[in-house]
Amino acid sequence: MTEATETRPGLDRDASRSVLAEAARRRTFAIISHPDAGKTTLTEKFLLYGGAIAEAGAVKARDGRRRATSDWMALEQQRGISITSTVLQFTYRDHVVNLLDTPGHRDFSEDTYRVLTAVDAAVMVLDMAKGIEPQTLKLFEVCRAEHVPILTFVNKADRPGRDPLELLDDIEARIGVRPTPVTWPVGEPGALRGVLDRRDGTFVRFVRSVHGATEAAEEVVGPDQAAAEEGPAWREATEACALLDEVGADLDVKTFLAGESSPLFVGSALTNFGVRHLLDAVVDLAPPPAPRLDAAGRPRPLEAPFAGFVFKMQANMDPAHRDHVAFVRVCSGRFARGMVTTHGTTGKPFATKYAAALFGAERTTIDEAFPGDVVGLVNASELRIGDTLHAGDPVTFPPIVSFAPELFVTARNVDTSRAKQFRRGLEQLEREGVIQVLVDPRGDPTPLLGAVGPMQFDVAAHRLANEFGATVVLEPTALRDARLTDASTADVLVGEPGVRVVRRRDGALLALFESRFRRERLASEHPGWRLDPVVGDGGPGANLGS
Numbered sequence: 001m002t003e004a005t006e007t008r009p010g011l012d013r014d015a016s017r018s019v020l021a022e023a024a025r026r027r028t029f030a031i032i033s034h035p036d037a038g039k040t041t042l043t044e045k046f047l048l049y050g051g052a053i054a055e056a057g058a059v060k061a062r063d064g065r066r067r068a069t070s071d072w073m074a075l076e077q078q079r080g081i082s083i084t085s086t087v088l089q090f091t092y093r094d095h096v097v098n099l100l101d102t103p104g105h106r107d108f109s110e111d112t113y114r115v116l117t118a119v120d121a122a123v124m125v126l127d128m129a130k131g132i133e134p135q136t137l138k139l140f141e142v143c144r145a146e147h148v149p150i151l152t153f154v155n156k157a158d159r160p161g162r163d164p165l166e167l168l169d170d171i172e173a174r175i176g177v178r179p180t181p182v183t184w185p186v187g188e189p190g191a192l193r194g195v196l197d198r199r200d201g202t203f204v205r206f207v208r209s210v211h212g213a214t215e216a217a218e219e220v221v222g223p224d225q226a227a228a229e230e231g232p233a234w235r236e237a238t239e240a241c242a243l244l245d246e247v248g249a250d251l252d253v254k255t256f257l258a259g260e261s262s263p264l265f266v267g268s269a270l271t272n273f274g275v276r277h278l279l280d281a282v283v284d285l286a287p288p289p290a291p292r293l294d295a296a297g298r299p300r301p302l303e304a305p306f307a308g309f310v311f312k313m314q315a316n317m318d319p320a321h322r323d324h325v326a327f328v329r330v331c332s333g334r335f336a337r338g339m340v341t342t343h344g345t346t347g348k349p350f351a352t353k354y355a356a357a358l359f360g361a362e363r364t365t366i367d368e369a370f371p372g373d374v375v376g377l378v379n380a381s382e383l384r385i386g387d388t389l390h391a392g393d394p395v396t397f398p399p400i401v402s403f404a405p406e407l408f409v410t411a412r413n414v415d416t417s418r419a420k421q422f423r424r425g426l427e428q429l430e431r432e433g434v435i436q437v438l439v440d441p442r443g444d445p446t447p448l449l450g451a452v453g454p455m456q457f458d459v460a461a462h463r464l465a466n467e468f469g470a471t472v473v474l475e476p477t478a479l480r481d482a483r484l485t486d487a488s489t490a491d492v493l494v495g496e497p498g499v500r501v502v503r504r505r506d507g508a509l510l511a512l513f514e515s516r517f518r519r520e521r522l523a524s525e526h527p528g529w530r531l532d533p534v535v536g537d538g539g540p541g542a543n544l545g546s
């Protein structure tokens, strides 16, 4: 939050104040988890507690009769997962909460990473029985690299799970973030009695709500009553908490905001237990939007004229309207629908006549937005991921770094009469950041597609067929490792077995190897060759991923 109370020259004092006040009410975060840990369930419960839905059961329709709120692609429905990111907005305790959904599939995808560039905090959901899982680990790394503060929710505490002290050790050892439990389970794993709230020592009894469709009743009792009623279970919990006190595992806002510690809550999303604690923590602990640094490292004041950046592109979300939606995170100022902004990359005016708030598959037109909010700009085909839009003083936010692709397939168009559609489809998918299209500089017409997670290829093939009528066959390759190279190195690499040279959209040449080991050997044998780490095609920045 900015402490600035002065207004900027030329800006109306009241307008500035209102932008600052609106920004201070915003909490923009994402839920990240390994599939099955309970992200969908928790999302739905947040909406229930935020009053956005009257009864749980709407987000992920179990029987397929009700339309799922965050499922809009046929593929999502087939697989029962959420691939596209949605933005859900609701109010809670007079705060505007923006919950950005992240793809929930097993493979890490760049889409999730980009969502994390647009949030101010993240809620990490862990399954109490499983703890840290592979996907969780990668997402934590991304949060750390982006300095995103993380709240941890240990879910499924109603079921048998791991010893919670062991879980804490595991979190700290594997991700290097110190968990600081705010609530602690009372009762053996599998026989949950409730939680001890370490902030005031009270006992919150676990009451099962009927299927968790409505808010859980909350019964809070003092420590003496808890000791009398819960006996050994309470004693064990207080002993564990004394241990936590001793090691200093206490809530520490400063280290939380720095991404070094993570306030931890225990609960059960299915039965709504602990959901309110967590949502209160989102409002009370997660930071409001802060001035975002521009490409030169200067903060853009929140009350400066409107500026935002595109973190996601999505085409054809609505099959009835072949449209492109650019999701823009507002960083400063007041966004007003219809305002003419400047597209930072081209310097051209960009009109925002069609601005929408997207709630799952439903769209409503929005008239204004403030820092922390996400605006969906419809018919935004000229925008790209990472682009800045601004009004007033120009600003360019740093480009969104893309990952070095780690998997490559050849994409063969089955029906040559659909060559144009095939090409157009690939261009579109690349623009949206679904896959990278890599072409042979020597003229082989079959492109290679590059991605970080295999699911990205499935999405590409599905969309090429469904949206562009181009059926493709994707053939796996043994290539695994990409390096930036130059024309002279490319010339000598062409003769090397197990190596391919391709050209990226921005013209850069990439050398692809079957293994890192092979590449390292070639590099040590030929120190003059240029084989540099791949940085995102957007420009400078760390290369997360390699």
Ligand code: G4P
Pocket: 033, 034, 035, 036, 037, 038, 039, 040, 041, 042, 062, 104, 155, 156, 157, 158, 159, 267, 268, 269, 270, 271
């Ligand atoms: P995800 O989005 O992270 O993939 O997870 P999701 O919420 O879909 O939850 C995965 C499974 O875990 C679901 O069961 C869900 O009901 C269950 N679950 C979520 N939270 C809790 C909890 O607190 N306690 C218990 N016991 N279970 C929980 P499912 O059998 O796969 O689906 P369904 O038939 O219940 O929909």
